[in-house]
Amino acid sequence: MGKKKMKNDRERTFALITIPIVLLFFCFNTLPLLKGVFYSFTNFKGYGSYDIVGLRNYMDLFSDSRVGNSYLFTIKYAVVCTIIVNVVSLILALGLNSKIKGKTVLRGIYFIPNILGGLVVGYIFSFFFTYILPAVGQTLGIEALSSSMLSSTKTAWFAIVLVGAWQSIAMNTIIYISGLQTVPEDVYEAGSLDGATGWRKFKNLTFPLIIPFFTINMVLCMKNFLMVFDQIMALTKGGPSQSTESISFLIYNNGIDGGQFGFQSANAVVFFVVIVAISVCQMRFMGKKEEQL
Amino acid sequence: MIKKEKHEGKVNVPVTILLILGCVTIFFPLYMAVIIAFKQPSEMTNDIMGALAFPKTWSLDNFAxxxxxxxxxxxxxxxxxxxxxxxxxxxxxxxxxxxxxxxxxxxxxxxxxxxxxxxxxxxxxxxxxxxxxxxxxxxxxxxxxxxxxxxxxxxxxxxxxxxxxxxxxxxxxxxxxxxxxxxxxxxxxxxxxxxxxxxxxxxxxxxxxxxxxxxxxxxxxxxxxxxxxxxxxxxxxxxxxxxxxxxxxxxxxxxxxxxxxxxxxxxxxxxxxxxxxxxxxx
The missing domain is CATH 1.10.3720.10 (MetI-like)
Known part of the structure; x- marks a missing residue:
């Protein structure tokens, strides 16, 4: 009898905790998501009255060159950043995990960029690209560097890649280090008996063992870089001539201030689908890789 | 026993040096921020030193x-x-x-x-x-x-x-x-x-x-x-x-x-x- 009462108390308490939490989550996550989907079928400007226009926003989306360019830029940015960040942080992690002096201090230093806010870091780098780098270029007589990277449509995107990478490498390095620490020492000993050294040792011994960490880093990187906003806001505000407008920036800029509430909602819905699709693909692909090994 | 010594003993000097040099990429933007924050606009010339040399006086006026x-x-x-x-x-x-x-x-x-x-x-x-x-x-x-x-x-x-x-x-x-x-x-x-x-x-x-x-x-x-x-x-x-x-x-x-x-x-x-x-x- 007493036990049953206890069980009921437990179930009731769990239900009383869960229901308000689910309601809260629904109100500020699912409900706005549904509203966003609804607005994507309207010509709402953000104020005043509006009509339902069916799929017109979606049709327009595919013929709008500004939206198309923002997708091209964002995906190019995310892919290049993800590759650079993972290559550099893997090398850095191998270095920081080897037998070096002052390991703790060095690890602490390399992690600093991760704790700093993207916007302020962007402003600092903006000055670097606008004044310092051109001055260096002029002094050394390097034509390509002698004008600001941020003012050319050809190079501005890469400047943003550098800033994004500078910040993200810190995080990925730490994750790779914790991955490398799970590799048992005797694996290396067995390997060195077989004469495995350098690149071969890394490719055949170390890397297969840290693939789960590689997966985490790829998925995290891709997702974060696809949502890039702060760096754009600080470095270029989408310029020059709209060449660095990320999807998030375009939705913010034209959706909130530009009177394209309905249209940008459609953009956001497509963006959401793209993010989910990319993340699922990545995890599937990596999952298969892990199974093979 | 011998194996263990081999693994723990040696400090990888080249890697240590490379990693210390690499810290420049972390500290340079921060150094630049500190230097510029302490300078006066009149000290900002167009060459590299204008931005990166030490300020004439370390004053907290800019911060205030x-x-x-x-x-x-x-x-x-x-x-x-x-x-x-x-x-x-x-x-x-x-x-x-x-x-x-x-x-x-x-x-x-x-x-x-x-x-x-x-x-x-x-x-x-x-x-x-x-x-x-x-x-x-x-x-x-x-x-x-x-x-x-x-x-x-x-x-x-x-x-x-x-x-x-x-x-x-x-x-x-x-x-x-x-x-x-x-x-x-x-x-x-x-x-x-x-x-x-x-x-x-x-x-x-x-x-x-x-x-x-x-x-x-x-x-x-x-x-x-x-x-x-x-x-x-x-x-x-x-x-x-x-x-x-x-x-x-x-x-x-x-x-x-x-x-x-x-x-x-x-x-x-x-x-x-x-x-x-x-x-x-x-």
Whole structure:
């Protein structure tokens, strides 16, 4: 009898905790998501009255060159950043995990960029690209560097890649280090008996063992870089001539201030689908890789 | 024995040197920020030394001026308020959510569904919620600091629920059953037994939540824009035009904005790194 009462108390308490939490989550996550989907079928400007226009926003989306360019830029940015960040942080992690002096201090230093806010870091780098780098270029007589990277449509995107990478490498390095620490020492000993050294040792011994960490880093990187906003806001505000407008920036800029509430909602819905699709693909692909090994 | 010595003994000198040299890439932007923040506009010549040489005098005038222009103390106060409030609510609410949902998941399908429902919220980008949320918070009259905290609590719920529920899997049920036999209610059992046991996870959640909140620009930018209140990063954005071409003033302000988290990192480095790694790996 007493036990049953206890069980009921437990179930009731769990239900009383869960229901308000689910309601809260629904109100500020699912409900706005549904509203966003609804607005994507309207010509709402953000104020005043509006009509339902069916799929017109979606049709327009595919013929709008500004939206198309923002997708091209964002995906190019995310892919290049993800590759650079993972290559550099893997090398850095191998270095920081080897037998070096002052390991703790060095690890602490390399992690600093991760704790700093993207916007302020962007402003600092903006000055670097606008004044310092051109001055260096002029002094050394390097034509390509002698004008600001941020003012050319050809190079501005890469400047943003550098800033994004500078910040993200810190995080990925730490994750790779914790991955490398799970590799048992005797694996290396067995390997060195077989004469495995350098690149071969890394490719055949170390890397297969840290693939789960590689997966985490790829998925995290891709997702974060696809949502890039702060760096754009600080470095270029989408310029020059709209060449660095990320999807998030375009939705913010034209959706909130530009009177394209309905249209940008459609953009956001497509963006959401793209993010989910990319993340699922990545995890599937990596999952298969892990199974093979 | 011999093998062991071989492995522990040698310090890899070339790698150490390379890594120390590599620190330049971390320190250079910060060095540049410090130098420029201390200079006067007249010292900023167009060559490299104009920006990078030491200032003639180390004066704090720029910082005092930056504090005045950007309303530093109020922005700092707002940032602290938002961060502390979000962290406290996150630990209290997400912890108990993790307990209720995590413990019921195995037995009841509905909780399994609730868990997946909330965790999958991780993939919803802020961009799609942004515009409806601006409307919604305005209608509810919470387009202010309170509203921002509510939104943060909702945004970080998927991640934190995942962390807490995952951590609870390793805590044996026997621990609670002992308390239950003594007649303690479920509510009391949670606070007196489970909550303290989850301490390591509280630290991880606190670090992750605090860092995301502290550095976030977008949420306060779209939600609080009507209140005239700033967070530290938001102040940098909103006063950009007032800095004009006075980079010295701007950099003093940037440095002030970075200083609190740098100091915090200096003292809690280990906890921060551990927290971040735990969060990402789990």
């Amino acid at each position: 001026e930056a504090m005045r222009v950007t309303d530093f103390w109020n922005s700092l106060g707002n940032s602290l308020l938002l961060t502390v409030a979000t962290v406290v609510v996150a630990i209290a609410l997400h912890g108990i959510a993790g307990y209720a949902i995590g413990r019921s998941m195995a037995k009841k399908k509905i909780y399994n569904f609730v868990y997946l429902y909330i965790v999958s919220g991780m993939f919803v980008p802020f961009a799609i919620l942004m515009m409806p949320l601006v409307k919604q918070t305005a209608q509810l009259g919470i387009a202010n600091r309170f509203g921002v905290v509510v939104l943060y609590v909702v945004f970080y719920m998927p991640m934190n629920l995942l962390l807490y529920a995952g951590y609870l899997k390793n805590i044996p049920l026997a621990l609670e059953e002992a308390a239950r036999v003594d007649g303690a209610s479920t509510w009391k059992t949670y606070w007196s037994i489970i909550f303290p046991v989850m301490k390591p996870m509280h630290a991880t959640v606190a670090v992750l939540t605090a860092m995301s909140t502290w550095n976030d620009v977008m949420t306060p930018l779209v939600i609080m824009s009507g209140t005239g209140k700033n967070t530290l990063p938001l102040a940098q954005l909103n006063f950009q035009t007032q800095f004009g071409t006075n980079y010295n003033l701007a950099f003093a302000s940037y440095l002030l904005a970075l200083l609190p988290i740098l100091l915090f990192y200096l003292f809690c480095q280990k906890q921060i790194i551990n927290g971040v790694v735990n969060g990402a790996v789990k």
